[in-house]
Amino acid sequence: MPSRTGLTGKVIFQGEPGYEEARKNWNPYVDTFPLVFVFAQRTYDIQNAILWARKHDVPIRFRSGRHALDKSLSEVKGGIVIDVSDMKRIKVYDKKGIALVETGNNVGPLVKTLASQGFMAPFGDSPTVGVGGITMGGGIGLLQRSIGLISDNLVGLQMVDANGRIVTADHQRNSDLLWASRGGGGGNFGINTHYVYKLHRAPKEATVYKITWPWNQLEEVFKTWQKWAPDVDRRLGSILEIFSRRNGLLQSTGLFLGSKRELEQLLKPLKSTGTPTEIFVKTFTYLGAVNYLIPSQPIPGRSDDNKKFSSNWAPHLLPEEAIRIMRRFLEVSPGMSSNFFFLNSGGALNQPQPNETAFYWRNSKFYLEWNASWNSPFEEQINLALVEKTRKRLLPFVEGSYVNVPDQNIKDFGAAYYGTNFERLKQVKAMYDPNNVFHFPQSIPPA
Numbered sequence: 001m002p003s004r005t006g007l008t009g010k011v012i013f014q015g016e017p018g019y020e021e022a023r024k025n026w027n028p029y030v031d032t033f034p035l036v037f038v039f040a041q042r043t044y045d046i047q048n049a050i051l052w053a054r055k056h057d058v059p060i061r062f063r064s065g066r067h068a069l070d071k072s073l074s075e076v077k078g079g080i081v082i083d084v085s086d087m088k089r090i091k092v093y094d095k096k097g098i099a100l101v102e103t104g105n106n107v108g109p110l111v112k113t114l115a116s117q118g119f120m121a122p123f124g125d126s127p128t129v130g131v132g133g134i135t136m137g138g139g140i141g142l143l144q145r146s147i148g149l150i151s152d153n154l155v156g157l158q159m160v161d162a163n164g165r166i167v168t169a170d171h172q173r174n175s176d177l178l179w180a181s182r183g184g185g186g187g188n189f190g191i192n193t194h195y196v197y198k199l200h201r202a203p204k205e206a207t208v209y210k211i212t213w214p215w216n217q218l219e220e221v222f223k224t225w226q227k228w229a230p231d232v233d234r235r236l237g238s239i240l241e242i243f244s245r246r247n248g249l250l251q252s253t254g255l256f257l258g259s260k261r262e263l264e265q266l267l268k269p270l271k272s273t274g275t276p277t278e279i280f281v282k283t284f285t286y287l288g289a290v291n292y293l294i295p296s297q298p299i300p301g302r303s304d305d306n307k308k309f310s311s312n313w314a315p316h317l318l319p320e321e322a323i324r325i326m327r328r329f330l331e332v333s334p335g336m337s338s339n340f341f342f343l344n345s346g347g348a349l350n351q352p353q354p355n356e357t358a359f360y361w362r363n364s365k366f367y368l369e370w371n372a373s374w375n376s377p378f379e380e381q382i383n384l385a386l387v388e389k390t391r392k393r394l395l396p397f398v399e400g401s402y403v404n405v406p407d408q409n410i411k412d413f414g415a416a417y418y419g420t421n422f423e424r425l426k427q428v429k430a431m432y433d434p435n436n437v438f439h440f441p442q443s444i445p446p447a
């Protein structure tokens with residue numbers, strides 16, 4: 001076994017105190033047994049870790065918020081995990097309207113810190129996700145129609161490359177790396193130490209809603225939602241979640257950058273569908289709305305179940321047959337938290353050209369993902385097979401896949417995650433990591 005000489009920061013080898021906690025990720029399905037964790041306290045520790053790993057020929061993974069959804073992305077058996085989660089500095093440059101954010105920050109604490117200073121930045125549906133990973137793949141969420149993806153708001157970054165060198169990227173310097181980092185997916189080019197985000201002035205108030213229905217009204221509700229949500233006022237982000245029949249929850253939630261009166265009007269089609277069991281519409285301060293949508297949770301966070309996800313974009317409304325496939329999955333999926341999740345596209349998300357940043361999927365009506373969950377190892381195979389069968393059946397009705405919700409069953413992953421941007425991403429990879437030091441399942445190969 002290689003000695004620890006040369007490693008700096010908080011170093012935990014297999015068998016040492018803290019190892020068991022260190023190897024736990026949000027999704028127990030992706031946990032494995034790395035050789036060593038380095039919790040970097042500063043950039044210097046990352047540089048040392050990369051040089052150490054290359055000297056001893058140890059496979060490398062980067063980690064920020066531990067929310068990777070498939071295996072061997074931020075943890076690898078026998079490898080080194082360079083974890084930036086102790087690097088949490090945030091500095092707001094008020095006059096410039098930007099924030100420098102170290103990559104160990106998590107989405108919830110970050111957007112709440114910014115909101116308390118009067119700024120708005122995009123966020124997803126969970127407070128515990130790390131900015132390190134979510135930013136690189138895009139970062140979808142309820143504000144994507146008003147201010148774009150998290151990656152659309154990324155204007156600069158600092159990275160340590162495969163030779164341990166510090167690289168800075170923005171619109172002037174290494175702009176190809178910035179382009180690739182806006183949707184190209186984490187782990188490919190180097191380990192990012194900080195991001196620079198463009199900020200938006202937060203409105204004083206925002207309005208949220210939640211509507212729930214009896215589960216067996218899912219077809220009716222889904223059909224209304226998919227017709228209504230993609231073209232509704234762009235200040236309104238809307239999620240529809242349909243859980244397994246065993247769970248029974250069918251709900252839509254959303255965030256509107258406007259008044260309760262306006263939102264009540266916009267929600268009319270949804271409220272008059274089926275027989276809602278709960279309708280909640282409330283205006284909060286902007287920070288209050290964020291707190292309502294993503295209440296604080298312990299970090300790093302851990303799911304009770306193992307989970308397998310897959311994802312797509314819907315270029316057209318889904319026909320009856322696709323809805324039947326979805327219902328079938330939800331009927332037979334044994335897990336309580338198995339579900340289908342939909343998020344409306346349009347607005348600022350669809351404004352850029354697909355090649356303007358590495359994030360390609362700019363023409364969809366909505367995003368969809370589904371996951372199966374299980375506790376016992378005996379249930380794993382059946383759930384993995386169920387997710388895969390559903391993916392194959394849905395293929396005629398959808399396109400692509402979201403690199404932040406990856407699925408290693410996808411063979412042609414380059415086209416699925418990046419469309420025609422894959423070729424340029426390979427070229428950028430060749431510039432910053434020509435020897436493919438940073439490789440993992442479905443990573444971008446150098447051109």
Ligand SMILES: Cc1cc2nc3c(=O)[nH]c(=O)nc-3n(C[C@H](O)[C@H](O)[C@H](O)COP(=O)(O)OP(=O)(O)OC[C@H]3O[C@@H](n4cnc5c(N)ncnc54)[C@H](O)[C@@H]3O)c2cc1C
Pocket residue numbers: 026061062063064065066067068069073074084103123124125126128129130131132133134135136137138139140141185186187188190191192193404405
């Ligand atoms: C509960 C939950 C909710 C989610 N909700 C959303 C959502 O609403 N919107 C959305 O867009 N996505 C969502 N996701 C998906 C999420 O964006 C991805 O899982 C993302 O990769 C997680 O980033 P992380 O830093 O937490 O994970 P990690 O496991 O730490 O890393 C994930 C990937 O990013 C890479 N990476 C991490 N840090 C760095 C770094 N500093 N430099 C370079 N690469 C790095 C890793 O190598 C790995 O490939 C959700 C995931 C979960 C589990």
